[in-house]
Amino acid sequence: MKPVEINPELCSGCRICVRICPARAFTLVNNTAVLNGECTFLCDHCAAACPQAAIITNFPEFAYCRLLTIPDPTTLAPAPVPxxxxxxxxxxxxxxxxxxxxxxxxxxxxxxxxxxxxxxxxxxxxxxxxxxxxxxSRVIEFGTEIAAYYKKLNRLAEMKWLRQILQLCGKPELNHYYREYYEPIKEGLDLWYEKNEDRxxxxxxxxxxxxxxxxxxxxxxxxxxxxxxxxxxxxxxxxxxxxxxxxxxxxxxxxxxxxxxxxxxxxxxxxxxxxxYPAIKFQRPAQRRKVAINWIA
Ligand SMILES: Cc1cc2nc3c(=O)[nH]c(=O)nc-3n(C[C@H](O)[C@H](O)[C@H](O)COP(=O)(O)O)c2cc1C
Missing domain, CATH: 3.40.109.10 (NADH Oxidase)
Incomplete structure (x- = not known):
């Protein structure tokens, strides 16, 4: 089976496939869709949008996204969510x-x-x-790897001379880390190693x-x-x-x-x-910084 097959009997010549294909792979001949280019995106838009179901796609590596814990939607077209x-x-x-x-x-x-x-x-x-x-238990194992990384980084960041040399060499990252993250990470590491508390x-x-x-x-x-x-x-x-x-x-x-x-x-x-599973339930939505939209004329 070819990746894209068109049933000329069903095609109404509506041109939807011609207009929406991102690879511009369709054309109309005698008012019927034909493939004259390569289906490079494998996006399935043509088959999914064809009102006559005249297009069938066959991408062996692809499958519908079916779920295990939620029933399949009954309709093809997604109902708009309010x-x-x-x-x-x-x-x-x-x-x-x-x-x-x-x-x-x-x-x-x-x-x-x-x-x-x-x-x-x-x-x-x-x-x-x-x-x-x-x-x-595996999350904790992985966390121990991450903690070891930050322990090493904090040790480097404690060296004032190293921060200064790197800064002079145009590498301000360690100094920036020291100013912004060193203290809270030190606190987190102390809790991790001394109190088994996972920040x-x-x-x-x-x-x-x-x-x-x-x-x-x-x-x-x-x-x-x-x-x-x-x-x-x-x-x-x-x-x-x-x-x-x-x-x-x-x-x-x-x-x-x-x-x-x-x-x-x-x-x-x-x-x-x-x-x-959360141990608390939020009671109010988030507040966010105000943003000024740049309306481009
Ligand atoms: C790229 C990114 C990285 C983040 N990293 C952390 C993190 O390491 N630890 C943490 O507790 N929260 C992390 N957050 C969560 C943010 O702090 C959080 O999204 C932000 O404060 C807004 O709060 P909200 O997600 O409850 O709306 C991260 C968020 C983003 C987008």
Whole structure:
């Protein structure tokens, strides 16, 4: 079977496929759609939008995003979500820093990844990757690697002469780190090592690592859009989430940490989401800085 097949009997010549194909692969001959270019995006827009169901796509590596914990939608066309409900969901999502011990099951975590994949990606490349820890004991093991990284970094940052030399060499990062992060991280490390208190993952029992394989045109954007899907979907499923930038930073700077997770070195990690069942419920939506919109005339 070819990747795209058109049934000329069904085609009404409406030109929708011609107009929406990002690869401009369709043309109309005798008022019937024909493929005259290459289907490079594998986006399926043609088949998904054809009012006559005259186009069939066959991408062996692709499948519909079916979920394990939520029934399939009954209609093809998505029913519009009332904006008030969508906004309520977005407002309800806050960073969770207090979790119960309950570990989210594999089914719900698998569904979160499936939902993540419905995000857009540059040229539909879908080169994102997902790795999951779903045991609190393993989260702590990983946290110990991260703590060791920051312990080393804090030791370097304590050296005033080193900060000054680096600054003179045009590398102000260590000095900046010292001013902004040294103290709170020292406090977090003391709690980690002396009181088994987890300021890093806030006691979360699960982690999702979202990365990208080499070759994606927009790896960071793709991974972060998938990340936002997870944050919102998790909220709607009763899970709390928190992005852990400190873990991403440590993994970027120390390739050995990624190795301990069996994530190939070629994958770059863009987000680490801590998640679990929240031990508190937020009562009010977030307040945000005011923004001035630049209306471009
Ligand atoms: C890129 C990024 C990295 C973050 N890293 C951390 C982190 O390491 N630890 C943490 O507790 N929160 C982290 N956060 C959460 C932010 O602090 C939080 O989103 C922000 O304060 C707004 O609060 P809200 O998410 O509850 O609306 C991070 C958020 C983003 C977007």
């Amino acid at each position: 904006p008030a409900e969508l906004v309520r969901l977005m407002q309800a999502r806050r960073s969770c820093r207090l979790y119960t011990d309950r570990e989210p099951g594999r089914r719900i975590l698998t569904d979160l990844v499936t939902i993540a994949k419905t995000a857009p990606s540059g040229t539909n490349s879908q080169q994102w990757t997902f790795s999951i820890i779903n045991k609190r 890093l993952f806030h006691g979360a029992p699960a982690l999702i690592f979202i990365g990208a394989r080499p070759g994606a045109g927009c790896p960071a954007e793709d991974a972060l859009l998938a990340t936002q899907n997870i944050l919102l979907a998790a909220e709607s499923m009763g899970l709390g989430t928190c992005l852990i930038g400190f873990a991403v930073e440590a993994m970027r700077r120390d390739a050995g940490i990624q190795k301990t997770l069996n994530i190939p070195a070629s994958e770059k990690i863009y987000s680490v989401i801590a998640l679990g």
